[in-house]
Structure formats: C-alpha cells, structure tokens
Amino acid sequence: MKNQLCLCVLAALACAPAGAADLAPVTLAWAPNPQTPQIDVAIARGFFRDAGLDVKTVSFPTGREAFEALAGGQVDMAFMAELPATIGALRAQPFAVVADLSRYRGSRLIANAKTLDMKTTADAAGKKVGLTIGANLDYFTSRLFAAAKINVTIVNASPPDLLPALLRGDIDIAVPFPTFYPAAAKALGENYREVLPGGYAVHNIVAASSPFIKMKPAELEKFIAALVKADAIVRAGPAAAQALVAENLKGAFTLESVTKMWGEYDFHTELADDLTDLLVDQGAWLIEKGAVKGAAPTAASMRPYIAEAALRKADASAVRLK
Amino acid sequence: MPGPAAVFAGSRDSWVARALEPLTPLLSFAMVLAVWSLVCLSGIVSDSVFPPPWQAWEAAVELYQTGVLASDFAASISRAAIGFAIGATLGIATGLLTGRTALFSLLLNPFLRVMRPIPAIALVPVAIVWFGIGEGSKYFLISYTVFLTVWFNTHHGMEYVPDIYIRASRCLGAPRWREFCTVTIPAAAPHILGGIRLGVALALLSLVAAELSGATSGIGYRLQEARQYIRTDRMFALLIELGLLGAGLDWIVNQIGRRIVHWEQA
Numbered sequence: 001m002k003n004q005l006c007l008c009v010l011a012a013l014a015c016a017p018a019g020a021a022d023l024a025p026v027t028l029a030w031a032p033n034p035q036t037p038q039i040d041v042a043i044a045r046g047f048f049r050d051a052g053l054d055v056k057t058v059s060f061p062t063g064r065e066a067f068e069a070l071a072g073g074q075v076d077m078a079f080m081a082e083l084p085a086t087i088g089a090l091r092a093q094p095f096a097v098v099a100d101l102s103r104y105r106g107s108r109l110i111a112n113a114k115t116l117d118m119k120t121t122a123d124a125a126g127k128k129v130g131l132t133i134g135a136n137l138d139y140f141t142s143r144l145f146a147a148a149k150i151n152v153t154i155v156n157a158s159p160p161d162l163l164p165a166l167l168r169g170d171i172d173i174a175v176p177f178p179t180f181y182p183a184a185a186k187a188l189g190e191n192y193r194e195v196l197p198g199g200y201a202v203h204n205i206v207a208a209s210s211p212f213i214k215m216k217p218a219e220l221e222k223f224i225a226a227l228v229k230a231d232a233i234v235r236a237g238p239a240a241a242q243a244l245v246a247e248n249l250k251g252a253f254t255l256e257s258v259t260k261m262w263g264e265y266d267f268h269t270e271l272a273d274d275l276t277d278l279l280v281d282q283g284a285w286l287i288e289k290g291a292v293k294g295a296a297p298t299a300a301s302m303r304p305y306i307a308e309a310a311l312r313k314a315d316a317s318a319v320r321l322k
Numbered sequence: 323m324p325g326p327a328a329v330f331a332g333s334r335d336s337w338v339a340r341a342l343e344p345l346t347p348l349l350s351f352a353m354v355l356a357v358w359s360l361v362c363l364s365g366i367v368s369d370s371v372f373p374p375p376w377q378a379w380e381a382a383v384e385l386y387q388t389g390v391l392a393s394d395f396a397a398s399i400s401r402a403a404i405g406f407a408i409g410a411t412l413g414i415a416t417g418l419l420t421g422r423t424a425l426f427s428l429l430l431n432p433f434l435r436v437m438r439p440i441p442a443i444a445l446v447p448v449a450i451v452w453f454g455i456g457e458g459s460k461y462f463l464i465s466y467t468v469f470l471t472v473w474f475n476t477h478h479g480m481e482y483v484p485d486i487y488i489r490a491s492r493c494l495g496a497p498r499w500r501e502f503c504t505v506t507i508p509a510a511a512p513h514i515l516g517g518i519r520l521g522v523a524l525a526l527l528s529l530v531a532a533e534l535s536g537a538t539s540g541i542g543y544r545l546q547e548a549r550q551y552i553r554t555d556r557m558f559a560l561l562i563e564l565g566l567l568g569a570g571l572d573w574i575v576n577q578i579g580r581r582i583v584h585w586e587q588a
Contacts, residue, residue: 064550071552072371091370091552130455133538134550156543158535161450165536170454290388291551 023054024219029066029078031059032248033179034258035204036079036101037241038230038269040248045233047226053219062159064135067207070095076212077223082203082275083136086282089305090292094210096307099224100275101231103201106264107140109173110184113191116172121148121197130155130162130171134291137175139282140200142289147199163187178202178264182257201266203275213307224269224310228318231269238262271308272320279305373555382559390544395563397539398529401457402571405464405532406525410518412465413472417514420473421480422506434473442467442528446535455536460529467528468521475520479513480506508585515579522575526568541567 026048030039042048048055060066063080070078071093085097109129111118116127121144129145131137133156145152155171162174163184176184185192206227213220234241242262246255276299283297299322312319342349355375361367362374369377385391419426420434442463449459483506491501507514533542541564548556 068552087551093370093552134547154538155455156536156538157455160447161455161535164451165455168451168454170456170536286551291547292553293384 023049023052024216024222026053026055026077026219026223027075028055028057029060029069029075029080030057032245032250032252033079034245034249034253034261035104035178035202035265036206037234037245037267038101038227039079040244041230041233041241042226044244045230047229048223051222051226053222053226055223062135067093067095070207070209073209073211075209076216076219077206077208079204079206081136082205082278083139083282085205085207085305086279086302087286087292088207089279089302090283090286090294090297095207096210096213096305097205097271097275098208098213098220098307099206099227099269099311100203100271101206101227101267101269102204103266103274104178104204104264105198105201105266106178106196106261107137107175107200107202108181109141109175109195109197110166110181110188111173111193111195112166112169112188113193115166115169116193118173118193118195121145121195122150123195124152124173125150126152127172128153128155128170129173129175130157130165131175132157132159132162135159135177136202136282137177139285141175142285143281144197144199178261179253181261182253201274201278203278205275208307217310221310221313225314227269228311228314231267234267268318269311269315270318270320271306271311273299273322276302276306276321370552370554373558377555378558378562381553381555382563385544385556385559391563394539394541394544395567397537398533398541399567401460401532401540402464402525402529405461405528406468406521408461409465409468409525410472410521413469413517413521414476414514416469417473417476417517418480418507421477421510422502427477431477434470438470438474441531443531443534446531449532450535459536460532463532464525464528467524471524472514472517472521475517476510476514479510479517482513483509508583511583515575515583518579519572519575522571523568526564526571530564 028039030036032040043055043057058069058075060069060078063078064084066075066078066080067084067088069075071088077098079101082097085095088095109118109121109124111123116123118124124145129141129152131141131154133154138154141152141154152173155165157165157171159177159180162171162176163180165171166174166184167187174184208220242258243255246253246258249258279302280297280299283292283302286292287294287296303321306321308319308321358375362369362372373381382391385394416426416430416434420430421427445463445466446459449462453459453462487505487509488501491505496505529540530542530545533540534546537543541560545557545560545564548554548560
C-alpha cells in the first residue's frame, strides 16, 4: 500500500506541467513596440514557455541603453535598431546579432506648415533640422542630405523634445522615431507636413551577448525557433497581431495607428546581406565623422557580429548571408 | 585634513614636510593615477569599460586637436556663468528679503522650501516646453538650481545674525539702512559666500542636465555623445575636464571670497 502510494505521488509529479523552476531563464531587453510583433505573439501564445524558456523582459528607454545592458552582461538578449550594434562591432563589444525581425522604410521628415510648408526634401535646404545625434536617424539624415547636396543646420534634441521644439518653432523640421509619428500628426493637425525620402531601412534586430551564445546555444536555438513560429502567425494573420500589439502598448498607440504603420514594415525574421551592408556603411559613416576611431569596416570585419546558426537551424531559408 | 607637515609631525626632517606641503594635491593625484593604472594593467576590466589613464589622455589630446575641447569649454562656461549670475543675484536678493522681512518670509519660504528638493533634471521637460531647446532653457535650469542654494544660505545667514550686533548698532543710533548694510549683511556674508561656493558646484551639475537636450556643444552634450558611441576614453577625459573646471571655479570664488569676507579668516 505504502509503495503504491509512493508510485502514485511520483506519477503525479511526472505528469504535472512544467513549473517556472524547470524552465531555462532568459532575460530579454524589450518593451512592447510596433516593430517586433513576433515577440508579442511568442509571449502571448506561450511559444517560449512551450520551448522550455522562462523569458523575462526588461524595459529600457532606448536601444542604446538596451545594448549597454547587453554588453555589460545584465541581459542575455536585447532588441534594438541596428546602429547600436554597428557601434558595438566597431568597439569590439561581446555580442552578435541573432535575428533581424523587421525592416522599416517609412522614416520621414516632419514639418509644421506654420513654419515650413515642406513638400520635398529640397525644401529642407538652409533649415534647422532637429534630431537625436548619434541615433540611427542621424545616419539617415546625414546620408540623405549629403546625397541631395543640401546644407542644413542640425539641432540635437532628445526624442521626446523634438515635437515640442517643432510646435514652438525652435526647429523647422523634425526627424523623430516612428513611434512619435501619430503624436506629431495629432498635435500638428492640418499643419502636419511629411516627406518620405526612402533609401534607408531601419533594421529591428535582436542581439545576444557572446557568453549567452557560447554557453547556452540550446536556449538560443529554442528562442529563435519560437520567434520563427510566431513570425508565420504574424504574416498569416496581421489583424490579430495588430490587435495584440495595440493591446500590449496599453494606449500609447491606438489600433488605428498600429494598422496604419503596419504596411511600412517588412515583418520577417531573417538575416540577410542587406543588414551586413548597412552595418558596414554605418561603420564607415561613424569613422568619417570621427565618432569612433579605427579603420573603415568591411563585410568581413562585420561578419563575426552576425551569428546565424540558430536561425539557420530554425529556418534555413531565412538566412541569406554570403 | 592634516597636511604632510602634520603627517610627519615629530619627524626630525620637518623641513621636508614643510617643503612637501604645496605638493599635497599632486600626491593625491599621483596615488589615484597609480591605482587607476594598476587596475587597468591587471586586465581585470576591459579597456572599453574602464580605459587606462593614457587612453583618456589620448582622447583629451584628440578633442583638443580637433578644437572640440576649447569650443565645448567655451559653450559650457558661458552657459554656467550666465545661469549662475542670474541665479546667484536673484538668490541673494530674495534671501536678504526673506531673512529679515517677516512678510516676504511668510509669503515665499514655504513655496521655496517645497521647490528645493526638486532636482534640475526633473525640470528639463518643463524648461523645454517653456523656453524651447535653445539657450533659454539651459539658463533657466542652471539659474534655478543656483538660486535655491544661494537663497537658502543667504536666508539662513540673515536669520541668524547675532542679536547682540543688532542691539549694539541700535544703541549707537545707526539708522535701519546703515544697520542693514554695515552690520547685518557683513554678519551674514560668510553664509552667503558658502551659498555661492555651493552654487558654483551646482551650476556645473545642472549644466550637464541642461545640455542633455537641445545642445550641439558643451561638456554635457559631449559626454552624451561619447556615451552614444561607447567612447569611455572620451567620457573619462570629459569628466576630468568637468572636475578641473569645478575645482578651478571653486578656487577662484574662494580666493575672491577671502578678500571680500576678510574678517572671517582673521
């Protein structure tokens, strides 16, 4: 009887669902945003948990701070735009990009018609352009105005200060992050003017720390596999993914705003040569402007900062690297 | 703090101690540099996280050669000086009023005491909405911090002027205005000077907060930029520049103060 009772208890324990203690912990620097619906879906549908991962998200105000936490070993993985990764590679930080979740080609110049009735990029000539120096949009505008041979006065401001500066007339044009577009349109109303010059795609990436890649390859593979699984759901049913993203943003973005921006994103978890090319060009730009010392980077020098093994295992067709 | 003379007290070579006295600050810096270098040479921390002194020096030379060091210094010192002048003037004037006039004290003290704990960095968004991202918001933030410190010290100094000084001047028939100028203010002057010295240090603290947004030059801006590009060598060079600037300004204010408030040192 006693033995039977013990067997019953053991059987019950074996059949019990995995608790948090059985899951492998992974710390991810990420906060809800419209650029990475794959992560929203993977969390909501329990893909990480099903894969045996206990993913804890930690919020940082910017990708740069998330990268600092990653390089400092405070988190295992981090979501960011590509520029912090470029800087990190030039500074030989211990990390690698493990997935490129989406590309955004809608970066725009925004003006207040009261100050500047902007219709084309050429209208920016001689104007005061507000942006956050050292962010990826600094690279975007720098390359844009250099190609168009336009001289502008760059005014540095933190992301939340750009819209008040535009409203006050301290700057003629603002180049904010996409998350500020709906607020700008609402605040400027009929005076809202925008130009989409194209030519640059923001890459919304996930990077992992070198110790995590080396010491926990199985966890990394499971994490990427869960993202690939979520990726298919996002692309098959965008409406549900949009609703989930809007819900997670808790009022910061309306469903309407999320839906409107959705078409400007290319959501697909991949690693391709366009990312390597962008890292190289951004690196060259950073060296040119003297922000970082060293020789101009090449595809070969940037390649070690892209770790594609986990994504190749989950979806070989998503890796298109030389 | 004991100087080398005190450290070597009792030693037969006391002349050596006296000769070393002016070198005390250099000994302190040499010790810090030695520890800093040893930590870096030991390899326990990465250069990109904790750069050695020679890398910080190279970064400082690089900033100097590109002209950035001088232009940032000029931009920051002008912002700090203007903000400090506005804040200190208003702080002394308000302190003189609240310290000796019951009506002003009643009307202003409670409000200013509530304002004192609010750090300048918390006012950055408001300053930008009110004054824009130009120089106005920076002057506002610096003068706000300096004003509250100088006001508090001036007010405190005025409140605690010994009664015996006032009674003596009145017994001698001094009119109120003369009593205020020749008795009250000189008695409170050491406190006011203390407030000004603190104000100089706080002007530099709030300068960094003020230059976080809307600036394309200045030591605070350059620190932010260095952070963006993980240039810890530049960060160290700039922090040392900021420290030297603060120490230099404090020394100047102290020297001027010693001449003005000469009776306090007597």
